[in-house]
Amino acid sequence: MDALVARAKNETPPLRRSWMWLLAFVILHLVAISRQVDVDGLSLFERTVLSVFSPVQNSTSAFADSMRGAWHSFLDLRSVGEENYRLKDRLRGAELQLLSQRAAVEENARLRVLLDLKPRLPMTTLLADVVARNASPWFRTLSIDRGSAHGVVEGATVLSPSGVLGRVITASANSASVQLLIDRDSGAAVVTERGRVDGIVSGFQDAADGSPLLLMKYVPSLAVVAPGEVVVTSGLDQLFEKGLVVGTVLRIAEPVGLFKDVWIRPSASPAFAEQVFVSLSPREKGAVPLP
Amino acid sequence: MKANLIAFGLLLFALLLQGALSLFIPISDYVDLPLVVATWFALSRGEISGMVGGSLSGWLSEALFGRGIRGVSGLIRLVLGFALGLLGSRFLITGALPRFFLLLTVTVIDTRAYEWIAPAFGMSPVQYSPGAMTIRGTINAAVGLVLFGLFERRQAKPA
Numbered sequence: 001m002d003a004l005v006a007r008a009k010n011e012t013p014p015l016r017r018s019w020m021w022l023l024a025f026v027i028l029h030l031v032a033i034s035r036q037v038d039v040d041g042l043s044l045f046e047r048t049v050l051s052v053f054s055p056v057q058n059s060t061s062a063f064a065d066s067m068r069g070a071w072h073s074f075l076d077l078r079s080v081g082e083e084n085y086r087l088k089d090r091l092r093g094a095e096l097q098l099l100s101q102r103a104a105v106e107e108n109a110r111l112r113v114l115l116d117l118k119p120r121l122p123m124t125t126l127l128a129d130v131v132a133r134n135a136s137p138w139f140r141t142l143s144i145d146r147g148s149a150h151g152v153v154e155g156a157t158v159l160s161p162s163g164v165l166g167r168v169i170t171a172s173a174n175s176a177s178v179q180l181l182i183d184r185d186s187g188a189a190v191v192t193e194r195g196r197v198d199g200i201v202s203g204f205q206d207a208a209d210g211s212p213l214l215l216m217k218y219v220p221s222l223a224v225v226a227p228g229e230v231v232v233t234s235g236l237d238q239l240f241e242k243g244l245v246v247g248t249v250l251r252i253a254e255p256v257g258l259f260k261d262v263w264i265r266p267s268a269s270p271a272f273a274e275q276v277f278v279s280l281s282p283r284e285k286g287a288v289p290l291p
Numbered sequence: 292m293k294a295n296l297i298a299f300g301l302l303l304f305a306l307l308l309q310g311a312l313s314l315f316i317p318i319s320d321y322v323d324l325p326l327v328v329a330t331w332f333a334l335s336r337g338e339i340s341g342m343v344g345g346s347l348s349g350w351l352s353e354a355l356f357g358r359g360i361r362g363v364s365g366l367i368r369l370v371l372g373f374a375l376g377l378l379g380s381r382f383l384i385t386g387a388l389p390r391f392f393l394l395l396t397v398t399v400i401d402t403r404a405y406e407w408i409a410p411a412f413g414m415s416p417v418q419y420s421p422g423a424m425t426i427r428g429t430i431n432a433a434v435g436l437v438l439f440g441l442f443e444r445r446q447a448k449p450a
Contacts, residue, residue: 018338018339018376018377021338021342022338022342022369025346026366026370029346029365029366029369032362033360033361033362036362049355057307057310060310060311061311064311064314064315132310132311132356133313134313134317134320135310135352135356136319136352136357137319137320137402137417137427138357138402138405138406138409139356139358139414139417141358143310143355143356169358170358177358183358184416184417184418185358185359185414205417205418271317274314
């Protein structure tokens with residue numbers, strides 16, 4: 001019994017000390033978290049971590065790319081003849097498509113002149129490499145190897161050749177974080193290309209297979225939206241430029257009250273984005289980063 | 292001191308590896324390497340080291356790959372590190388099955404706690420369905436089990 005009491009006496013202080021440490025650390029964390037609530041831009045901690053890690057991340061990505069390149073070269077050698085034939089076939093198809101698209105562009109230009117519309121200014125963009133993709137289990141983000149030193153600012157639109165990917169939320173000197181459109185906290189004002197039905201899209205996870213979709217909200221119940229219809233940015237949110245492809249209508253929910261939900265399959269897949277375009281002329285210079 | 296530096300280096304390596312692998316596979320949906328390393332750190336070195344390791348793993352992950360308010364994951368992993376440290380200093384958890392279930396539980400608690408706390412700070416994190424959560428926990432626990440074996444083998448090597 002005495003031995004037990006003595007042992008308990010010996011063990012109690014370290015355990016109590018641990019609890020004190022835990023309490024101190026918890027308070028420290030709460031202070032650190034609450035200090036961020038009304039702080040704009042990057043905190044000192046974030047800036048330091050990003051500055052230290054971005055060169056390492058860029059080198060890791062470059063190494064991974066070179067390894068992938070070497071592996072692909074090896075694989076390519078094995079099927080180069082067959083692929084060459086297939087590519088030639090696709091090229092012929094693409095040439096035909098290009099011809100018809102050129103005709104459409106010319107027709108569009110003619111119509112613009114006729115309608116006296118101002119031609120849209122081309123967006124100045126910067127090419128950036130993706131160095132991390134959805135590395136956080138909770139958010140849908142990308143990290144790119146271009147930052148404020150290259151002219152990337154918070155709020156800048158990020159595009160892939162097939163459409164909008166998202167927008168820059170934090171930019172350090174040599175890297176930037178991009179909030180993807182498929183993130184649950186993202187948002188963009190959109191319009192259907194044919195029916196000109198307005199709405200707002202944000203990230204949504206398909207309950208069936210967990211694939212990332214977009215949910216278009218505030219679509220009037222009586223509005224006509226058809227599956228397969230292309231959805232583009234409307235520019236009404238002052239965040240994204242007008243007319244950028246967002247995705248295609250997948251399915252439409254039964255109307256509830258005044259509105260109905262529309263599910264959209266995003267046209268740009270971040271899963272395959274290796275290089276992205278970053279707009280260097282965001283619509284709103286002092287865009288407020290999303291929470 | 293040397294062991295702490297090695298553990299810190301391991302944590303940084305896990306973060307970089309997580310980022311690099313994310314370019315090829317959607318790794319974050321299934322595996323959380325910094326969490327595995329922090330768990331090992333807490334189990335093998337006690338509650339104080341567990342708290343520091345857990346907190347660092349959360350903060351660094353959020354600073355690099357998160358958005359919005361940072362520190363929520365750090366806070367969750369601080370408490371988890373403490374609990375695991377207490378557990379590790381009082382029980383010898385060496386069997387594959389107990390370790391597997393411990394890692395599975397840690398993964399589920401870490402993910403669900405974040406899903407629960409983050410909305411209080413105006414963030415809407417990815418919500419894992421029960422099925423997806425089970426798959427995530429199982430794969431992370433399996434990967435953790437393999438890594439624990441590797442760490443142990445490294446520790447067992449004579450200096």
